[in-house]
Amino acid sequence: MKIQNLTEKFGEVISSANILPLVLLYLILAISFVLFRMKNVEMDYRIHDISKDIQKTINDGKDVKARKANLLSIERLRKLAKEFDLKEPKQSQVILIQ
DSSP: OHHHHHHHHHHHHHHSTTTHHHHHHHHHHHHHHHHHHHHHHHHHHHHHHHHHHHHHHHHHHHHHHHHHHHHTOHHHHHHHHHHTTOOOOOGGGOOOOO
16 A cells, blocks of 8 residues: 555656656756767777778888888899899980989
């Protein structure tokens, strides 16, 4: 009987015209806070993923530059020239482009 009485009182308080708008406002604010917090966490994950992609791209660019420098090194070019029996060009064969 006490529980039923308590439930009826609780129902009356919640359904009263003064309390119901406050409860609804509180619920809306609480749900909004949770949704904004979830969006914030989602954005943090996206920012972290993009930062990792940027760092990977920077490292890949450095690797490409190092490989290019290695492929164009004088020692390698001389080794390839010797391998394919290439000789130094004569002065008349050199064309300067300006």
